[in-house]
Amino acid sequence: MDRRDFLKRTITIIAGAAIPASALEFIDPKRLLAAGSSDYKWVFLADTQKCVGCGFCVKACKLENEVPYDADVSRTWVERYVICKDGKMRVENGMPNPGFGINADSPKAGRDGFTTPQIDIGEGRHVEVKEEDISKAFFVPKLCNQCDNPPCVQVCPVGATYKTADGVVLVDRSWCIGCGYCIMGCPYGVRFFHPLLKVAEKCNFCYHRITKGMKTACVQSCPFGARQIGNLKDPNDPVTRTIMYGRVGVLKSEYGTKPQVYYLALDREVR
Amino acid sequence: MMEVHGEVWTLKEFFCYPNEYIYWSIQIVMYPFMTGLVAGAFVLSSLYHVFGVKQLKNIARFSLVFSFALLPVAMMPLMLHLQQPLRGIHVMMTPHFTSAIAAFGIVFSTYGMIVASELWFVYRPHFVATALELKGTSDRGLVDTCRYLLFSALTLGSYDISEQALEKDEKAVGFLAGIGIPVACFLHGYAGFIFGSVKANALWMTPLMPVIFICSAVVSGIALCIITYIVTMEIRKFLSRRMSTLGLPSYEELQSAEIEEVKLTSRYLVMFLIAAITLELLDLIFRGYTAVKSWDILREVIYQKDFYKIFVMQYGMGNLLPFILFKLPGLTVRRAALGACLMLFGVFMMRWNVVIGGQAFSSSFAGFMEYALPIIPHNLETVKEGLVGAVAVIITPYVLFYFINKVMPVFKFKGSH
Known part of the structure; x- marks a missing residue:
């Protein structure tokens, strides 16, 4: 074969191969995964006016998601805030209490409710605020914000945590190396190490339930409707309507995480 | 009661979120400390090799060998820290590059290879001399046979120690030390970036962090x-x-x-x-x-x-x-x-x-x-992330140095460097 022939044949082969090759397309596996669930975008709505701090949601969550019941970690929790009229913290044992102007606690993640006016300030110590000094007091449910720009996903060195197309951040328990970088990266403190599995653990909106048309365990167990889950892509979803037409707040927007848990009546003191 | 990771050494005061503990403990203190020592020792040796600070000749060879001994130890705290140490290799297998930790394996092994090759060029005449000397010995014992095998393997088959060859070696050392400096600084500045880029942490988040880390x-x-x-x-x-x-x-x-x-x-x-x-x-x-x-x-x-x-x-x-x-x-x-x-x-x-x-x-x-640093351990966690683990990390480079010094003697050595 001389050079002329060689070039001719090469051109023919390339031209011939180009036609079927142009039909080939590299498919991003993410797109395939997203195909089924693209009609959903899960969001959460918490109404702090309705929350009474009973702790049913925490109980239900721990049982549903098999987070050891007595371990001092939880996927969701309830915080109590007691704001004083003078905006200061109480004095405890004669020592000024530098809690930066707020009395707040979440003993056992609020699992057993708040049955005493004693505020837990850690290491077995408590303070009590006199009723006449209180200007307002309220409860705030907390859970993973399933951020649209999740720092935990960004910092995972092995890609063991990822955001699904329907907006939920999940953890691959078989791939997590347990470095704790995601725990450090979360400004909301929702992540922890699972005491038995020794991998990063967090709220996932009960993904196993919501993808089967059920409510999350916490929403299901809340007797007052303080917690609601909805689909932002469904314009008739009551949660979507509240977010669209109501006045809602999010936590710590300054971190640029774009949280997807919305709050009604969010007080400025909420941390 | 079930103990949560971090609970045993964390004391909480006032309002902390329920899941917050000191998750990054003593080993994460050791990690930048040890990589810092590696980088610092290497930079010192480069002062002689690259910038020709002649007076540093002795300490330069010493610090090069020592930084090699420190190298595997920079990894040790990370392994002791991980909740799933056996999966540590995933960082190399499926690196997720948006994470500041993901490139660690790559940066670290690049740096390791630079130090190893520089050492090889510095110690090549020694390897050749020792291998030839042992080859000449007629009745080698078991130890000497092992030594012979080791040293002849270390020569990598290159027995040329003529003037010109050694001159080339010297050039290679200078080149490696030269690229080693930015890589060493990168390795450590990078450790600073791991902290400095955590936006959720008010104390860590500053662009100065990598530079501060390199200097210290x-x-x-x-x-x-x-x-x-x-x-x-x-x-x-x-x-x-x-x-x-x-x-x-x-x-x-x-x-x-x-x-x-x-x-x-x-x-x-x-x-x-x-x-x-x-x-x-x-x-x-x-x-x-x-x-x-x-x-x-x-x-x-x-x-x-x-x-x-x-x-x-x-x-x-x-x-x-x-x-x-x-x-x-x-x-x-x-x-x-x-x-x-x-x-x-x-x-x-x-x-x-x-x-x-x-x-x-x-x-x-x-x-x-x-x-509260666990001093007397009562379980594996408090061994790994307590005083015992930290001391183990401090001692290891000296143990390694002892053995490396047997192969690459820092003092009794008459080479061109």
Whole structure:
């Protein structure tokens, strides 16, 4: 074969191969995964006016998601805030209490409710605020914000945590190396190490339930409707309507995480 | 009751979120400390190889070998820290590059290869000589046969030690040391980036973090080289007095060489110390001046809770005191050793105050956490992330150095470098 022939044949082969090759397309596996669930975008709505701090949601969550019941970690929790009229913290044992102007606690993640006016300030110590000094007091449910720009996903060195197309951040328990970088990266403190599995653990909106048309365990167990889950892509979803037409707040927007848990009546003191 | 990771050493005060604990404990203090020593020791050796600071000849070879001994130890704290240490290799297999940790394996192995190849070029004549010498021996015992196999493997089949070949080696060493400096700085600046880029942590998040880390790394690396150099020289001095048959240089020769080397090296030490302090203070002043939302709690941590650790132990004992020791006229070996030890302590405290100090307050900005270092372990967790684990990390490089020194002798060696 001389050079002329060689070039001719090469051109023919390339031209011939180009036609079927142009039909080939590299498919991003993410797109395939997203195909089924693209009609959903899960969001959460918490109404702090309705929350009474009973702790049913925490109980239900721990049982549903098999987070050891007595371990001092939880996927969701309830915080109590007691704001004083003078905006200061109480004095405890004669020592000024530098809690930066707020009395707040979440003993056992609020699992057993708040049955005493004693505020837990850690290491077995408590303070009590006199009723006449209180200007307002309220409860705030907390859970993973399933951020649209999740720092935990960004910092995972092995890609063991990822955001699904329907907006939920999940953890691959078989791939997590347990470095704790995601725990450090979360400004909301929702992540922890699972005491038995020794991998990063967090709220996932009960993904196993919501993808089967059920409510999350916490929403299901809340007797007052303080917690609601909805689909932002469904314009008739009551949660979507509240977010669209109501006045809602999010936590710590300054971190640029774009949280997807919305709050009604969010007080400025909420941390 | 079920114990949660971190619960045993975390003391919480006021309002912290329920899941917050000191998750990054002593081993994450050790990690930047050890990588800092690696980078610092390498930079010191490069001062001789690249910039031709001739007086540093002895300490340069020493610090190169020592930085090689430190290298695997930079990884050790990470393995002790991981909840799933067996999966640590996933970082290499499925690196997720948006994470600052993902490139660690790549940067670290690149650096490791540079140091290894540089060492190979430096010690090639020694490998060849030893291999040839053993080859000539007629009745080798088991030990010598093993040594022969090891050394002939180490030559990689290159037995040419002619003038020209050695000259080429020297060029290669210069080149490797040259690219080694930015890589060493990258390796460590990168450790700083791991912290500096955590936006959720008010104390860590500053673009100055990588630079601060590099400067203090060089300080610690040089300080450690000074200490170890002094210790080995003292041993040699002791030996030369006791056993004149060993063929060591005379006591006086060693004495004068030692103090000269130490004096010069300490000059670089002080230079990098000043750079490190300047940046750290700039960071502190800037935070106080801009006083963003987090400043209330940071001020409480820096000036109240951690005052003793930051201003007394780190800046006072770890920086100011050794600075004075080094700057007072008539530097002696003993004073230099003390100063270098204090400097090392200062850098360790800096790492501590960054890593543990960064977790000393809750993300709620309304509560504090305190780390109680587990001293007497009662389970695997408190072994790994307690005093025992930390001490193991400190001792390992010396053990490794002992063995590496058998193959690549730092002192009894007449090479071109």
